Amino acid sequence: MRISNEETGMMNNQSAKALKRSEFAKKYGAIMVFAILLMVNIIVTPNFISSITIYNLIIHSTTVVCIAMGMTFVIAVAGIDISVGATMSLCATVTAIMAENEYPIVLCVFIGLLLGGGVGAFIGVMTVKYTIQPMVLTLAMMIILRSAARMVSNAKTVQIVDPNFLGISGTSFGEIPIQLIYILVFTISFFVLAEHTVFGKSVEAIGNNITAAKLSGIFSDRIVVFVYLLLGALSALAGIMAVSRMQNCNPSSVGSGIELEAIAAVVIGGTSMSGGKPRVMGTLVGCFIMSIITMMVNMNGIDTAWSMLLEAAIIIIAVYIQSGKGTSVKKVKYQKAYDKIAGGLIDEK
Numbered sequence: 001m002r003i004s005n006e007e008t009g010m011m012n013n014q015s016a017k018a019l020k021r022s023e024f025a026k027k028y029g030a031i032m033v034f035a036i037l038l039m040v041n042i043i044v045t046p047n048f049i050s051s052i053t054i055y056n057l058i059i060h061s062t063t064v065v066c067i068a069m070g071m072t073f074v075i076a077v078a079g080i081d082i083s084v085g086a087t088m089s090l091c092a093t094v095t096a097i098m099a100e101n102e103y104p105i106v107l108c109v110f111i112g113l114l115l116g117g118g119v120g121a122f123i124g125v126m127t128v129k130y131t132i133q134p135m136v137l138t139l140a141m142m143i144i145l146r147s148a149a150r151m152v153s154n155a156k157t158v159q160i161v162d163p164n165f166l167g168i169s170g171t172s173f174g175e176i177p178i179q180l181i182y183i184l185v186f187t188i189s190f191f192v193l194a195e196h197t198v199f200g201k202s203v204e205a206i207g208n209n210i211t212a213a214k215l216s217g218i219f220s221d222r223i224v225v226f227v228y229l230l231l232g233a234l235s236a237l238a239g240i241m242a243v244s245r246m247q248n249c250n251p252s253s254v255g256s257g258i259e260l261e262a263i264a265a266v267v268i269g270g271t272s273m274s275g276g277k278p279r280v281m282g283t284l285v286g287c288f289i290m291s292i293i294t295m296m297v298n299m300n301g302i303d304t305a306w307s308m309l310l311e312a313a314i315i316i317i318a319v320y321i322q323s324g325k326g327t328s329v330k331k332v333k334y335q336k337a338y339d340k341i342a343g344g345l346i347d348e349k
Contacts, residue, residue, distance in 0.1 A: 063258065065182075069187070079224065081259070084231065117230075119141070120233060129221075157248050158249040179241075191280040194280045207276040266283050
């Protein structure tokens with residue numbers, strides 16, 4: 001029997017509603033989770049609503065925001081980098097050792113950023129030229145870079161005494177820490193890059209369909225290499241800011257576990273792990289969510305293992321929402337019907 005126009009219209013409407021719900025979850029899911037966490041903490045966490053809490057939230061979020069902004073673009077081109085913490089460690093160690101030997105701080109920071117960008121570019125080239133899976137490649141790089149950081153410092157903690165180095169994260173303007181300015185600069189810059197530049201649109205096109213992007217004239221290989229280079233440089237900057245705040249550099253602990261927080265923030269923010277549109281504002285909210293979870297655990301005297309469990313659970317939920325599993329059955333059902341209609345043949349019995 002033939003499918004009537006009324007039935008076809010109904011299927012179209014139901015499919016459109018399902019896709020709208022999925023898109024709504026991707027766009028606003030992070031904000032809803034953030035609001036829920038705020039309400040829970042207001043109720044259960046003593047002295048949560050205070051200027052100190054806001055100050056600590058900003059301070060803790062800065063390095064995660066720095067890396068997560070770069071990670072947003074890497075994931076948007078369907079890539080991944082789990083070596084960012086190790087990149088932080090190596091670049092921060094090199095920068096700290098140079099500062100300890102009284103090199104100009106500008107030169108120290110420049111060399112650190114150059115090293116981070118070089119690591120990122122290497123990962124990008126190996127990914128696009130030799131088609132090595134980024135997960136496997138960056139897992140190997142994580143081990144190599146962390147080991148290199150320990151060898152460079154002879155497995156010792158480097159003390160930071162240069163006031164210019166300490167000022168990178170220790171400066172404040174009255175009650176406003178410089179980290180707030182960093183967060184604003186990162187967010188505004190990457191939002192403009194994602195939403196209002198050809199580069200941002202090219203990243204989205206590559207993530208959606210790299211073959212189509214190449215056929216449309218986009219230099220996809222160059223863009224993929226550049227987003228990895230950018231992430232590497234941002235990882236180096238995050239490492240420099242982190243050790244400046246801590247006033248010492250321990251190559252074994254700098255950046256440890258930050259790759260989980262950064263990836264979680266990006267996924268929670270709505271950027272799909274399979275590639276597509278980079279959602280910068282969602283990433284920012286995701287970073288605050290990660291920081292609030294950590295603060296909630298610490299302020300309530302809960303074992304830190306629980307914060308890791310919560311972060312992992314949120315990642316799983318976010319990926320599930322992105323996959324659209326809640327509407328997949330309907331979409332498959334409707335797609336089959338549309339295919340038959342397009343073919344013009346449905347069994348007439």
